[in-house]
Amino acid sequence: MQRRTFLKSALTASVASAASAGTALAQPSGGREYYQLRKYHLSRGTGSAMTEKYFSEALIPTLNRMGMKTIGAFSVNYGPETPTYYLLIPSSDLFTLTNLDLLLAKDETFLKAAEPFWSSPGKDASPFVDAESSLLAAFDGWPHLTAPDTKQKRIFHLRTYVSSTYGDHVRKVEMFHHGEFKIFQESGCGQVFYGDLLIGRQLPSLTYMLTFPDLAALEKGWAGFLSHPEWKKLAAEPRYAFEPIVTNIDSLILNPLPFSQV
Known part of the structure; x- marks a missing residue:
């Protein structure tokens, strides 16, 4: 196994890609997609409504405007993870995908639309308990x-x-x-x-x-x-x-x- 580090800038996350002698692992190349898979553990009460409004009116339109099409948005309706929403963000632009939150924070149109979600007053009023992201290569x-x-x-x-x-x-x-x-x-x-x-x-x-x-x-x-x-x-x-x-x-x-x- 070999590991290669992709350094896009000082702000970019390092990405490890394993390779083998045979067919084996996905190896990043021109045109290959990467996926950011986000998971939001929602707060009870208004968390679902606020998060859906944020996704549909702020985040997904902005991602589309940034060139990231075909965004998946899903709910988990069964099991211990409920209520949880997943967001699937595909892109062939690794820099944009790994620096997404930094880029969103500089987008005035996005910030205006996202304000109720991004600036909820205090932990108790937050629409989600926590969020996590993972990065995958196709x-x-x-x-x-x-x-x-x-x-x-x-x-x-x-x-x-x-x-x-x-x-x-x-x-x-x-x-x-x-x-x-x-x-x-x-x-x-x-x-x-x-x-x-x-x-x-x-x-x-x-x-x-x-x-x-x-x-x-x-x-x-x-x-x-x-x-x-x-x-x-x-x-x-x-x-x-x-x-x-x-x-x-x-x-x-x-x-x-x-x-x-x-």
């Missing part, structure tokens, strides 16, 4: 986000695979490139994005997102994937089967917010 085999038809009913399955070693992580990424993309497609699973985690919690790990019309379609798609002959063959290959290469899986069902562009 896989070689899936270099750009693929958005479903936003006019259709849809849900999303956000999954994160954590490995105990970088070698195991490399092998898991290889599995996607050696067959999982195709198996998902043939099983009726819509594929939105795949990314290597560069900065964030739970390194080394990858995150990907699937989409389905509803929960019944999700269950049918996964059943088709797990029973697919090519999946059984791939999972049995000695390179991937000799030890567990994924030690933890986070799995969330997300619903798009009304203004989501994904």
Whole structure:
């Protein structure tokens, strides 16, 4: 494994990209997308309404104006994370993506629209308890986000695979490139994005997102994937089967917010 550091400026976060001798990890190149995945743990009460207004009237229009299109906005409706909103921000401009909050703080149009959210009086009145961001690089085999038809009913399955070693992580990424993309497609699973985690919690790990019309379609798609002959063959290959290469899986069902562009 090798690590390369990208220094865009003194303000830019450093980004690590792992590489292997084979197909392995996503390696940043011209045109490849990066993803900032933001998570907002909302306050009870008015937190949801204030955050939705901030997303729809301030943040997403500004991101679009800055050249970042197809912004995903989602809610977690089940499990211990509720109420939580996720924001998926794709861009091929790494500098802008890693310096986003600094750039927003200098944008007068944004600041005016965002003022109620950015300047809520004190912790008790804040629309969110805390927020966190992670930075991902798109896989070689899936270099750009693929958005479903936003006019259709849809849900999303956000999954994160954590490995105990970088070698195991490399092998898991290889599995996607050696067959999982195709198996998902043939099983009726819509594929939105795949990314290597560069900065964030739970390194080394990858995150990907699937989409389905509803929960019944999700269950049918996964059943088709797990029973697919090519999946059984791939999972049995000695390179991937000799030890567990994924030690933890986070799995969330997300619903798009009304203004989501994904």
